[in-house]
Amino acid sequence: MKVDDVSVRFGGVKALSNVSFDVRKGELFSLIGPNGAGKTSMLNCISGRYRPTSGNIAWQGDDLLKHSINDRASLGIGRTFQNLALFGHMSVLDNILVGRHHRMKNNFVTGMFYWVGGARREELKERRFVETIIDFLEIQHVRNEPAGILSYGLRKRVELARAIAIEPELILLDEPMAGMNLEEKEDMARFIIALREEFDMTIMMIEHDMGVVMDLSDRVAVLDFGRVIAAGSPEEVLADEHVKKAYLGEDDEMLDALAAEEAEAVA
Numbered sequence: 001m002k003v004d005d006v007s008v009r010f011g012g013v014k015a016l017s018n019v020s021f022d023v024r025k026g027e028l029f030s031l032i033g034p035n036g037a038g039k040t041s042m043l044n045c046i047s048g049r050y051r052p053t054s055g056n057i058a059w060q061g062d063d064l065l066k067h068s069i070n071d072r073a074s075l076g077i078g079r080t081f082q083n084l085a086l087f088g089h090m091s092v093l094d095n096i097l098v099g100r101h102h103r104m105k106n107n108f109v110t111g112m113f114y115w116v117g118g119a120r121r122e123e124l125k126e127r128r129f130v131e132t133i134i135d136f137l138e139i140q141h142v143r144n145e146p147a148g149i150l151s152y153g154l155r156k157r158v159e160l161a162r163a164i165a166i167e168p169e170l171i172l173l174d175e176p177m178a179g180m181n182l183e184e185k186e187d188m189a190r191f192i193i194a195l196r197e198e199f200d201m202t203i204m205m206i207e208h209d210m211g212v213v214m215d216l217s218d219r220v221a222v223l224d225f226g227r228v229i230a231a232g233s234p235e236e237v238l239a240d241e242h243v244k245k246a247y248l249g250e251d252d253e254m255l256d257a258l259a260a261e262e263a264e265a266v267a
């Protein structure tokens, strides 16, 4: 995916200014930056919730911006949300099946011939795939529970499951670790790493936990006030003076990560 000179303006607020970067097939690319830097706005431009004021986004050589938000899932782009967007009264299984719907060929009419037509066969196939995801994310024990009663960490996992269910080639993860305890973060990190191996996905992640970002990412881009101020490997980004300045007085975890990196370099 190639993001080229993208700007987004809300009235007088410039959320993004001339942002360019690319995400390569098979990599884990992270977008980081202080609060309000424009990270979610960027993700929203890719997933189709926002339309850039100017600039282009190309996906596999095609102009992504001409496609509707619904088309983008069919094109192979899935996402999770910073604030969970599950159906609380529906079971975990049904929430994940929602993610499969755009892949199902049967509709209301063919569904009326459920037992003689292909609808039943198709539903069984879909359920089998969903069970694979449930096993992968280790949520078998809650598959029939309403999503709304689960712990926050488990709900985050169900949301990831629903995004996996659309079988995206590129998955956009908006703060997958937010609000999690250490154990939940370790589990989530394990699943994110395995996404590439088990499901062959490219991952673009927004995350505030710098330890996680630096451990998992192949490449990182840093936004500050809507502009890209640095991009490169985790080591290159941690060593960048602009990045240090942007985070000064902003994010203790980032500063800890920077200090640790410097200490390692000295050693």
Ligand SMILES: Nc1ncnc2c1ncn2[C@@H]1O[C@H](COP(=O)(O)OP(=O)(O)OP(=O)(O)O)[C@@H](O)[C@H]1O
Binding pocket: 010, 013, 014, 015, 033, 034, 035, 036, 037, 038, 039, 040, 041, 042
């Ligand atoms: N729909 C919107 N309407 C008006 N302003 C918006 C909208 N979405 C984002 N903004 C503004 O754009 C700027 C960037 O916001 P954005 O949410 O993209 O930042 P962020 O880096 O994701 O922040 P955080 O880390 O706090 O989630 C902020 O000033 C925000 O108030």
